[in-house]
Amino acid sequence: MLMDLLLRIALAGALGGLIGLERQLRAKEAGLRTHILVGIGSAMFMIVSKYGFDDIIMQAHIGLDPSRIAAQVVSGMGFLGAGTIIIQKQIVKGLTTAAGLWVTAAIGLVIGSGLYEIGIYGTLLALVVLETFRRISHWLIGRHHTLVFHLKPKSVPMVLIVLEKERVRTGQVSIVNRDVETGLCEMTIDVTLSRKIAPHQIYDSLLEIKGVHSVEMH
Template sequence: MISDLDICIRVAVAFVLGGIIGYERQSRNKWAGLRTHVLVCLGSCLIMILSINIYYSVQGQTNADPARLAAQVVSGIGFLGAGTIMKEGATVKGLTTAASIWVVSGVGLAVGAGYFWGALFTTCLVLLTLTTLSRLEKSYSQGYTATLLLSIVDKPGQIGKIGSYLGQHCVSIRDIRIEEHDDHGHSLLVTLMLHFPDRVNVNEVIANLMAIDGVMAVKRE
């Protein structure tokens, strides 16, 4: 049985660790910031403590599983995380914040179970991921986005040839939409949302795509 003093200590630690992660999200003006992360961490911690204490209070009287109540946090937190995800066209925003809410619930559970060092180390790794790795991610994804409309012959392997060319020039496909271009089904209209590295000229890409056999027309939207 966890004592009242130990409960207060664990809840206080959850408050601090959840606040550290939440402050990082708040500083970046994310939908879920300091208060949300603190509350999630506190709630998870308290539920874990309740699970342990309830188990000890009925030990020997039933086959209760001490992890059953706490396990609901993992699945239930998904509803809260889903509220931070926004879709704008082909761009999805808020996935990182949703993941941080999910992780901070795990930190709260770990603190509630008494695994302080594991929770502290996880918090440090979360901060490392949200700060250092985000800068690396931005440096990797530098460039610009453009949408191209391609009219192509409907034959096997045509999309593959286009994708191979784009991949060779480090142009990534962010979104693709394919529809029939005529009533007879002989041609297709392909809409590509592409991300170009700074060094790649979109006009050169359009010219080279036009040179691919089966590509009838390419224009920038």
């Protein structure tokens, strides 16, 4: 029994590590170690939930709900997931990583309960969604980026015209008030680049605009 429980903890950590490795290769907020710890922790919580109160349950007139601890793990993951979500300049990032941590916790709970096949299947399915569907999305829709400009206010219309000529799909545009000393303002634009558009082409075209001092792509 003890070896089986130790195997569950180790396997939950290993499966969580596979998801964390994919996230770390993408330079995301939560990586390998975070996902391993989530997998190990949730498996241990599940083991405690199932087997940690056997001595108390054996006493008369005592009844416990073995699902209560597991349910609290699901709720508690909301706090950890929220920490990976970044809201910067009205742009939300980290939702996929937060969802990955949530799935990792579920995998840990499943493995901790002894359902090995379900946990392994869930891990493989999560990796397919994170990797394969990412490539399909980029192939069909394109890659989402954020362009950050430091430019003269009068150059803003020309930037939008150039992006339209380059057939770049634009999203939300935000402009920060002009700096008094430099006379420059900061403009942020959400764009989607199809696989036919090379990023360096966009850089060259935008930097040629008079009044554009710098362009950053995130």
